[in-house]
Amino acid sequence: MLQITADLKALLLKKSVRTGTFTLASGKQSDLYIDCRMTAMDPFGAALIGELGWHAVRSKIHSEKLSIQAIGGMTLGADPISLAIGMASARNHPEEALQVFTVRKEPKGHGAGKQIEGNFTPGQNIVVVDDVITTGGSTLKAIDAIERDGGVVKFAIVLVDREEGGREAIEARGIHVIPLFTRSTLLS
Template sequence: MANDDIRAQLKSILLEKSVRTGEFTLASGKKSDLYIDCRVTAMDPVGATLIGKLGWDTVKAELSERGVEANSIGGMTLGADPISLAVGMTSASDEKPLQVFTVRKEPKGHGKGKQIEGNFNQGDTIVIVDDVITTGGSTLKAADVLEASGAKIAFALVLVDREEGGREAIEARGIPVVSLFSRSTLLD
């Protein structure tokens, strides 16, 4: 299936399951006429498969264009988890698959007290993931944790950019942002 067909199918599922209009208060505290819950699409088996295919093709192209290799993919739990896993699973058929990790909101209160779980090693070059960016806050918080643990961030992969300043905030930090969809492309 061509990427245009995959993109069209994924857009259809996002619009059906994840996009709502009305009056909402977002996690940032901002009011908005648009609510996007990508977890519903990313946890749908067809949606996850499409995210995996489109995401992996996008990651491969972006890494190639930048002349970089990445070891792993992940981001702040819970939004990034199903997206990272879908892309990681799709990458398994490649000769250099991506390992998958997740970043806890706070360090674990027991055991080793880890904040990064899964397949992450200090010094890894990673792709950081978020489901939706509005202000960029959760992506930047995950970036803080990852960089403090020695990660080199190749770029951020985002399912939907709400086009409300998040991309600019993340890129101001020196992290390029690649989004599969934006408010404009979803609602065109």
């Protein structure tokens, strides 16, 4: 896992991390912008995220003897990460393969009017995913939608925790967060 971690860190730094002055989704100003989609939608990045993410998820499942059926989060940031981890679970441990779903920002205005699309069923134990957490707002919005539709969120996995209070906000809801990288580990 050390080589996968090093390779993913290098790719994130090359493709996803920018310094300067940026306005974040939260409205806050920052000297750091992290666009994880550039890495997560790269085929090599997706493969690395899948392996490292599945290793982290599977370790948590086994250490706490959890039963998890599905993985997903708020579109668009969580989508490639959820799929990569789901694919790695099916490839490496088919008996533990995770189904993948996505949470829309708002329920669809037509058809069945669903907010959650894909392989989600009420009553499932869920791992919620986000690409980057700053305040935790989008992750909490996804958790609210999942719980409202009958899912049971067991824990969260995030590609990068910016270490700006988001992890603490999510954990205040009783949902443990596993970051693959933090701002500190990514930039060290």
